[in-house]
């Protein structure tokens with residue numbers, strides 16, 4: 001999971017700690033948006049235990 005700064009586009013990887021601010025533009029975490037990983041399309045093709 002990553003967070004992207006809506007102001008400058010900086011991407012912070014991992015969880016955002018309390019009191020975090022953007023190292024580039026100094027905005028607060030409220031201007032970060034969560035980036036969800038793209039859902040992988042599984043064709044319900046789970047590997048069965050061999």
Ligand SMILES: [Zn+2]
Nearest residue numbers: 005008022025
């Ligand atoms: Zn920023």
